[in-house]
Amino acid sequence: MSTDSFEAENCRTGASPALRSVGNRSGCPTIACSEQSAGVIARYRDFLPISESTPIVSLGEGDTPLIYCPQLSKRVGRSCEVFIKNEGVNPTGSFKDRGMTVAVSKALEQGATALICASTGNTSASAAAYAARAGILCVVILPAGKIARGKLLQAFAYGAKIIAVEGSFDDALRIVREISHHNDFAIVNSINPDRIAGQKTAAFEIVDTLGNAPDFHLLPIGNAGNITAYWAGYREYQACQRSMKLPVLIGFQASGAAPIFHDRIIEKPETIASAIRIGNPASWKQAGAAIAESHGAIDIIYDEEIIAAQTWLARHEGIFVEPASAATVAGVFKCCESNDTAYAFQKIPEESRILCTVTGHGLKDPDVIIERMKELKSVPATVNDVQRAIRL
Numbered sequence: 560m561s562t563d564s565f566e567a568e569n570c571r572t573g574a575s576p577a578l579r580s581v582g583n584r585s586g587c588p589t590i591a592c593s594e595q596s597a598g599v600i601a602r603y604r605d606f607l608p609i610s611e612s613t614p615i616v617s618l619g620e621g622d623t624p625l626i627y628c629p630q631l632s633k634r635v636g637r638s639c640e641v642f643i644k645n646e647g648v649n650p651t652g653s654f655k656d657r658g659m660t661v662a663v664s665k666a667l668e669q670g671a672t673a674l675i676c677a678s679t680g681n682t683s684a685s686a687a688a689y690a691a692r693a694g695i696l697c698v699v700i701l702p703a704g705k706i707a708r709g710k711l712l713q714a715f716a717y718g719a720k721i722i723a724v725e726g727s728f729d730d731a732l733r734i735v736r737e738i739s740h741h742n743d744f745a746i747v748n749s750i751n752p753d754r755i756a757g758q759k760t761a762a763f764e765i766v767d768t769l770g771n772a773p774d775f776h777l778l779p780i781g782n783a784g785n786i787t788a789y790w791a792g793y794r795e796y797q798a799c800q801r802s803m804k805l806p807v808l809i810g811f812q813a814s815g816a817a818p819i820f821h822d823r824i825i826e827k828p829e830t831i832a833s834a835i836r837i838g839n840p841a842s843w844k845q846a847g848a849a850i851a852e853s854h855g856a857i858d859i860i861y862d863e864e865i866i867a868a869q870t871w872l873a874r875h876e877g878i879f880v881e882p883a884s885a886a887t888v889a890g891v892f893k894c895c896e897s898n899d900t901a902y903a904f905q906k907i908p909e910e911s912r913i914l915c916t917v918t919g920h921g922l923k924d925p926d927v928i929i930e931r932m933k934e935l936k937s938v939p940a941t942v943n944d945v946q947r948a949i950r951l
């Protein structure tokens with residue numbers, strides 16, 4: 560590769576001019592901090608289905624903060640430490656970007672000229688952004704009227720072709736599967752194994768930061784791709800001795816959209832957490848295997864608990880997440896404080912490390928909070944009036 564095309568390639572990966580100057584000829588930056596900010600393919604290339612001929616499409620995803628949460632730890636007690644992996648700070652505001660960089664890079668390598676996905680919102684935002692970066696068309700099929708405003712706005716801003724169907728996410732995915740059989744579209748839902756491969760890098764990052772796998776890992780479940788990916792990542796890192804143990808996985812579904820918990824398809828899933836409003840998860844079997852092999856559990860969370868946890872997390876730890884993500888935090892409370900829980904924390908070993916993935920940023924889905932906000936009343940622009948207003 561010439562120096563010019565090497566630079567062009569590195570520009571495409573999202574590397575800064577400074578990173579370009581330290582990159583190697585395969586397009587991978589060569590120093591540790593550069594690798595982190597250049598995206599998950601640059602950082603974990605050896606663990607991914609990437610070859611010299613794969614054109615890398617990246618927006619610098621991954622390397623998300625792993626945040627120790629003192630208030631949440633106090634709530635668990637027993638000298639346990641609770642950490643949050645904040646996936647809401649990925650380029651399009653959700654964990655989907657980790658899988659999308661791999662799926663879109665592989666789609667380009669295989670000659671795809673268009674992407675297609677069904678979505679509860681975040682996949683469409685992510686696919687649209689990476690398609691724009693790659694310079695190809697993105698078609699998103701969405702359940703009409705069921706997508707959070709911020710996510711729909713993202714897909715529109717990135718220039719996706721948006722089609723709303725009068726049905727559920729499960730209907731949208733069925734249509735996507737059929738269309739892609741007869742056309743040259745690459746599906747970038749989590750049924751695409753390249754998505755799962757990219758998403759497993761979150762488990763790698765957790766182990767690389769903590770020095771080992773956590774004892775427990777809690778996360779929300781919708782189509783069940785993410786739990787499948789985490790389990791693959793943890794197992795792979797254990798197999799090459801980068802970690803010495805595997806976590807217990809505990810998944811949470813919304814009570815009105817809990818097919819795995821109830822072990823039956825839910826025809827009309829309902830929950831305020833639109834990202835996990837799914838009645839027939841594509842990776843159901845893999846999720847079941849991950850939970851069984853990790854000796855974990857699946858549980859349900861009510862909408863009121865989700866909203867309460869969203870507010871609590873923002874106000875006590877300074878982390879604002881969308882409702883689906885807050886199901887994880889509500890899950891921590893349930894494991895600690897409820898008698899009716901699928902996994903009780905009362906008897907877990909002291910000093911356990913508990914990892915919670917929060918999957919998407921709170922600004923994507925603000926409607927519930929906007930409704931609760933009182934109208935902001937203005938006061939005259941004097942110190943006295945302002946002091947009175949803040950009751951000093």
Ligand SMILES: Cc1ncc(COP(=O)(O)O)c(C=O)c1O
Pocket residue numbers: 653679680681682749779780781782783784785786834835881883884918919
């Ligand atoms: C914010 C958020 N959390 C959780 C999930 C569920 O992930 P999965 O479908 O991989 O189970 C999704 C899926 O769209 C999501 O967007």
